Amino acid sequence: xxxxxxxLEVVTPQRLLVSDEVDEITAPGIEGEFGVLPGHTPFLxxxxxxxxxxxxxxxxxxxxxxxxxxxxxxxxVTVLAEEAEFPSEIDLSRAEAEKAEAEAELQRLSxxxxxxxxxxxxxxxxxxxxxxxxRHLR
Amino acid sequence: xxxxxxxxNRIASVRSTQQITKAMKMVSAAKFxxxxxxILQNRPYSDKMLEVLSxxxxxxxxxxxxxxxxxxxxxxxxxxxxxxxxxxGSFNASVxxxxxxxxxxxxxxxxxxxxxxxxxxxxxxxxRRDAEIIGQKTELFGKVTxxxxxxxxRDVIERYTNREIDLVYMVYNEFRSALSQQVVFDxxxxxxxxxxxxxxxxxxxxxxxxxEYMLNWVLPRYVEVRMFRALLESTASEHGARMTAMDSxxxxxxxxxxxxxxxxxxxxxEAITTELMDIVNGVEAMx
Numbered sequence: 001x002x003x004x005x006x007x008l009e010v011v012t013p014q015r016l017l018v019s020d021e022v023d024e025i026t027a028p029g030i031e032g033e034f035g036v037l038p039g040h041t042p043f044l045x046x047x048x049x050x051x052x053x054x055x056x057x058x059x060x061x062x063x064x065x066x067x068x069x070x071x072x073x074x075x076x077v078t079v080l081a082e083e084a085e086f087p088s089e090i091d092l093s094r095a096e097a098e099k100a101e102a103e104a105e106l107q108r109l110s111x112x113x114x115x116x117x118x119x120x121x122x123x124x125x126x127x128x129x130x131x132x133x134x135r136h137l138r
Numbered sequence: 139x140x141x142x143x144x145x146x147n148r149i150a151s152v153r154s155t156q157q158i159t160k161a162m163k164m165v166s167a168a169k170f171x172x173x174x175x176x177i178l179q180n181r182p183y184s185d186k187m188l189e190v191l192s193x194x195x196x197x198x199x200x201x202x203x204x205x206x207x208x209x210x211x212x213x214x215x216x217x218x219x220x221x222x223x224x225x226x227g228s229f230n231a232s233v234x235x236x237x238x239x240x241x242x243x244x245x246x247x248x249x250x251x252x253x254x255x256x257x258x259x260x261x262x263x264x265x266r267r268d269a270e271i272i273g274q275k276t277e278l279f280g281k282v283t284x285x286x287x288x289x290x291x292r293d294v295i296e297r298y299t300n301r302e303i304d305l306v307y308m309v310y311n312e313f314r315s316a317l318s319q320q321v322v323f324d325x326x327x328x329x330x331x332x333x334x335x336x337x338x339x340x341x342x343x344x345x346x347x348x349x350e351y352m353l354n355w356v357l358p359r360y361v362e363v364r365m366f367r368a369l370l371e372s373t374a375s376e377h378g379a380r381m382t383a384m385d386s387x388x389x390x391x392x393x394x395x396x397x398x399x400x401x402x403x404x405x406x407x408e409a410i411t412t413e414l415m416d417i418v419n420g421v422e423a424m425x
Contacts, residue, residue, distance in 0.1 A: 011186065013284045013366055015179040031347055043344035044190065046355050069352065071190060071343075080186055082284075082359070 004038045007076040008054055010063065012084050017063065018054070025054040025077060027070055042073050049128045052079065062087055064132035066125050083125075090133035099126035142409065145402040149395055156391035162225070163384035170316060170377035176282070177313065177370050184363045188331075191360050193343075194353045195331035204299050205329050205357045212249040215272065215294070215303040216240060217326065218264075219310035219372040220257035222277055226376055227383035229311060229319065230259040236321045237309050241269070252303065254294065256369070272297065282373050287366035294365075295358055298327050310368045311375035317382055319375035326364055329357060 008025060010018040026035045028050025047070055052063040068081035102123035109116040195206060218237045220230045237253075237260075245251050255261050255274040264271060273293055278286050297303050306327040311319040345352050 009182070011183040013180055013183050013287075013363055014176070016182055029346065041344060043346060044352060045346040046352060069190070069355065071186070078186055080183060080190075 005056075006036075006038045006074075008079070009076070010052070010079045010081060010084055012068075012081050017084055017086070018061075020054070020056060022054045022056050025052065027052050027079065028065060029070075036072055036077055039074060040072050040077075042071075044071050045069060047079070047081065049124050051128070051132050052084070062132060062136045064090060064129050066128070085129070085132075087133045087136040090129050092130065092133050095126050095129040095133065099123060099130060102126055142402065142405055145398060145405060149398045149402065152391050152394050152398065156388055156395070159384045159387040159391065163381055163388060166377045166381040166384060170374060170381055173282075173370065173374035173377055174313070177367075177374055180363075180367060180370060184367055187356065187360050187363050191329070191353075191356050192331040194349060194356060195329075197349060203353055203357055205295070205327060205361065206331075208328050209301075209304045211305040213303045214244075214248045214251050214305045214307065215254055215297070216251055217254040217290075217294070217306065217308045217368075218256065218260045219308065219368060220255075220259035220263075221372075221376045222258040224259065225383060226380035229376055229379035230257075230263075232319075232321050233309060233311060234260065234263050236323070240307075240309070240323070254290075256290070256372075272302075278369075282366070282369045284362075284366055287369050288362050291358070291362040291365040294326070295361055303327075308364075308368050310372045311379070313371045313374040313378060316378045319379055324364070324368065326361060329360060 005021040005023055008018055008020055008022045009016070024035065024037055026033055028048050030046040030048045033050070034045070047065060047068045049066050052065045054061050054063075063081075064085045064087065065079075065081050066083040068079060068084075070080075071078045102119050105119040106116065106123065109119060216237060218233060220233055224230070241251055250270060252270040252272040253260075253264055254272055255264060256276075256278075258276045261271075261274050261276055273290075275286070275290055294303075294306060298306060306325070308324045308326050309321065310324070312322045314320055
């Protein structure tokens, strides 16, 4: 299969997670999920909370992602994430605990406060981690 | 004549100190390697960030974002990075000296130079002096996390946008190699984009949702990353400095033990000679 591939790099402030030739990716853009195939038009987009998928041949890999941005160039996609983890790295029970904690905070706090937004973000993150981890844990 | 027992005790004490310095050196070496690794891991992220930021800034006006805007500097904030612990050679002293010199020489040019202190050593040093301290952060050098850097950065950004401070410098030990560190002054705010040659910045992007949105998103993150980077550099330097300091302490101890052993043997010899003389004299007298 002589298909053209492109380079994907996923970096966070703490480490370089992925540096590989891939066939396809889908990423959680802030305005909705988007897919990239080789030869995509260059663009720069903010990323939300969600799941990043990249495919090498027939193999699909996943990452739980939280905020950042992606720079798409013709031969290269760079994802700068504030936080990114492989499903195997996620501690499910801890994520569940965080989710419960965030839910409790949401119950307690008033809707306008700054903490409310923070708790919401926390909940979103926990839910995403749980989803990604439980879906792809082999 | 020095007492034999005293010298013996002294040798034992130096030896046990040497064991401690040797262990500390080893621990620092391990921590240093980890800190160095963290810098290398962070580099792709911060480099890319600066690149994207610069190409964004190139397309927008300077006034597009408060973090880019230059103001007449009246209150200049100095962020001083030291360690929590001592025994690391001139690591803290050189940062504190640079900060002190800045206060003395440039202090008069501005209305005030409030300090933001990182590390116990800076807090201890400036608390006793006449300085305005607007923030401090201690006990974090065990392990530097991005979250810590974020907390400090957000605090500083908030003060900057509230116009509480007009210019922010960081002063820290930049890591050169295991053996050498250098104190650097780095401007944190306003953010200075890298000059980009419009010819070479090849790709015209489509920005999604918009350039403004991206700039708003990237700028504070960039400040956080710079903060994180300074913390990492400072940590690596600290461990490097401690490693070197402990290495020379260990060597000095070896030298000292050799000197003391020589002294001990000499004293012992002298005691034997004296005793011998006594016996000989005694025998002579009895004849």
